[in-house]
Amino acid sequence: MGTLAGTLTLPTxxxxxxxxxxxxxxxxxxxxxxxxxxxxxxxAFREIVERYQSKVFSIIHGIVRQRNDVEDIAQQVFAKVYLxxxxxxxxxxxxxxxxxxxxxxxxxxxxxRKVRKLVYESDLSEDExxxxxxxxxxxxRQIPADSSLAQRDYVLKLLxxxxxxxxxxxxxxxxxxxxxxxLAEKTGMNENTIKVKLFRARQKLVKAxxxxxxxxxxxxx
Amino acid sequence: xxxxxxxxxxxYLSGALNPAAQREIEAHLTSCDACSEEIHSMQEVSPLFxxxxxxxxxVPALGFYARVADRVNERKAVPSVANVFGLGFAFGRRxxxxxxxxxxxxxxxxxxxxxxxxAGPSPEAVMAQQESPAFDSAPAQDNxxxxxxxxxx
Numbered sequence: 094m095g096t097l098a099g100t101l102t103l104p105t106x107x108x109x110x111x112x113x114x115x116x117x118x119x120x121x122x123x124x125x126x127x128x129x130x131x132x133x134x135x136x137a138f139r140e141i142v143e144r145y146q147s148k149v150f151s152i153i154h155g156i157v158r159q160r161n162d163v164e165d166i167a168q169q170v171f172a173k174v175y176l177x178x179x180x181x182x183x184x185x186x187x188x189x190x191x192x193x194x195x196x197x198x199x200x201x202x203x204x205x206r207k208v209r210k211l212v213y214e215s216d217l218s219e220d221e222x223x224x225x226x227x228x229x230x231x232x233x234r235q236i237p238a239d240s241s242l243a244q245r246d247y248v249l250k251l252l253x254x255x256x257x258x259x260x261x262x263x264x265x266x267x268x269x270x271x272x273x274x275x276l277a278e279k280t281g282m283n284e285n286t287i288k289v290k291l292f293r294a295r296q297k298l299v300k301a302x303x304x305x306x307x308x309x310x311x312x313x314x
Numbered sequence: 315x316x317x318x319x320x321x322x323x324x325x326y327l328s329g330a331l332n333p334a335a336q337r338e339i340e341a342h343l344t345s346c347d348a349c350s351e352e353i354h355s356m357q358e359v360s361p362l363f364x365x366x367x368x369x370x371x372x373v374p375a376l377g378f379y380a381r382v383a384d385r386v387n388e389r390k391a392v393p394s395v396a397n398v399f400g401l402g403f404a405f406g407r408r409x410x411x412x413x414x415x416x417x418x419x420x421x422x423x424x425x426x427x428x429x430x431x432x433a434g435p436s437p438e439a440v441m442a443q444q445e446s447p448a449f450d451s452a453p454a455q456d457n458x459x460x461x462x463x464x465x466x467x
Contacts, residue, residue, distance in 0.1 A: 142379050150372035163372055164381075172385040245365040266324065267363035273324050291324060292315075299355040 116278055119183040127187055130178050138178070142171050145188060149195050155268065156199040156249070158242075166202055170195050184281040193261045200260070203249060247305070254301040259294035266291060318342050319349050326353070327360050 118124050129137035149170055153163045173194050181190055252260050265271050265279070273291075277284040315323075319339055325331040326339055343350045 139379055142382055146374045146378055147371070150374055151368045154370070154372040155366045155368040164374065164378070167374065167378070168382050168385045171382040172389050175382075175386045176389060241365045244362050248359075248362040248365060251359065251362075263363070264366070266328075267360060268366045270328075272328075272330065288320075288324060292320060295323075295356045295359070296352075298359050299352070302355070302359055 115281055116186070117183075118186055118281075123187055124183060127178065127181060127183070130175075131181070138175055141174065141187070145191055146171075148188065149191065152192065152195045153199055156196070157202060158245070162202065166195075166198050170198050173198070186279050189265075189279045192265065193257070196261055196264055197257055200253065204253070250305060251298050251301045255294050255297045259290060259297065262287065262291055263294050263298070315349050315352050316342065316346060319346075319353060323353070323356075327356060 119128075126137050126140060130141055146167065149167050150163055153166045153170075154160075157163060157166065170191070174191060181187070252263065255263070262276065262280075265276055266273075271279065273284050273287050276282075276287045280287070282290075319326070319342060322331055322335050322339060326336070331339070343353065
């Protein structure tokens with residue numbers, strides 16, 4: 094696996110895909126809302142938060158599953174939306190842009206949590222580390238009792254090994270269930286570009302899975 | 315992976331392919347081990363994403379917008395490096411551009427000057443001239459004596 098893929102040339106998709114006209118997000122009701130927020134109108138920003146807060150909470154809950162931290166991450170997401178709304182260029186839909194920020198925030202959170210845990214463990218003696226691990230068997234290094242939790246941990250580890258864009262496309266495709274056509278519409282990219290990016294992302298995931306499977310203590314679901 | 319599979323890979327993985335295209339891909343997979351192996355590995359990873367779907371609707375607690383507004387104000391209150399020096403983003407970019415331009419002008423000036431020096435005699439030629447007997451010749455020594463005599467007076 095993977096050996097032949099590297100030697101064969103990448104086919105030019107497109108024989109079956111008709112190129113579609115890009116959606117002009119600037120001239121939609123949502124575009125008008127964004128423009129008001131970009132002009133500094135607080136009511137417009139409030140409307141954006143209220144429109145997408147449930148979606149953002151669901152995305153974060155799906156990835157992080159730490160109920161206490163979901164609101165904190167969501168606040169961080171909308172603070173970023175507020176502070177960078179002027180850089181939003183209407184190439185994608187607003188929710189796609191917010192989705193990307195949300196997924197990135199979740200992975201930042203997971204990365205920081207991992208670093209904190211490593212720093213914490215490095216301050217302890219070997220005996221203390223062993224004691225902590227025995228008293229808290231549900232944290233990262235152990236295989237969670239619930240197989241869906243084990244699968245979640247495993248897929249998160251794989252997703253940490255691809256780029257932000259690949260991660261977002263894979264999540265939109267696999268978790269949100271969008272088709273390639275819908276992804277092209279939401280991201281403002283060509284359908285063929287989406288297919289190529291997803292293909293490369295999947296190849297990276299497979300390679301990462303092969304590497305992880307060779308690492309002791311990591312068991313796929 | 316061959317084009318016949320790659321072209322419809324996403325639809326195949328999500329089971330949304332029409333029967334004719336499905337049969338075409340499956341016929342190829344029975345005869346191509348490489349594609350079959352690669353697509354099998356992708357099929358193993360794909361269902362794991364289902365574990366990232368939220369199993370319940372997460373609803374924000376009341377007053378969420380107010381807390382977001384507080385967070386925004388906190389973030390605004392933290393000065394960035396540019397703000398500390400009173401530099402806006404656009405001004406900062408202009409400053410960097412001006413610095414790079416100055417460096418380029420200075421650099422090209424130095425290059426021109428160095429090439430001017432290079433036009434003179436080479437180090438080897440100067441050393442050869444100093445080592446030649448003519449360098450220690452009488453006129454040079456006479457000049458030196460005249461200079462010393464002038465000092466004495």
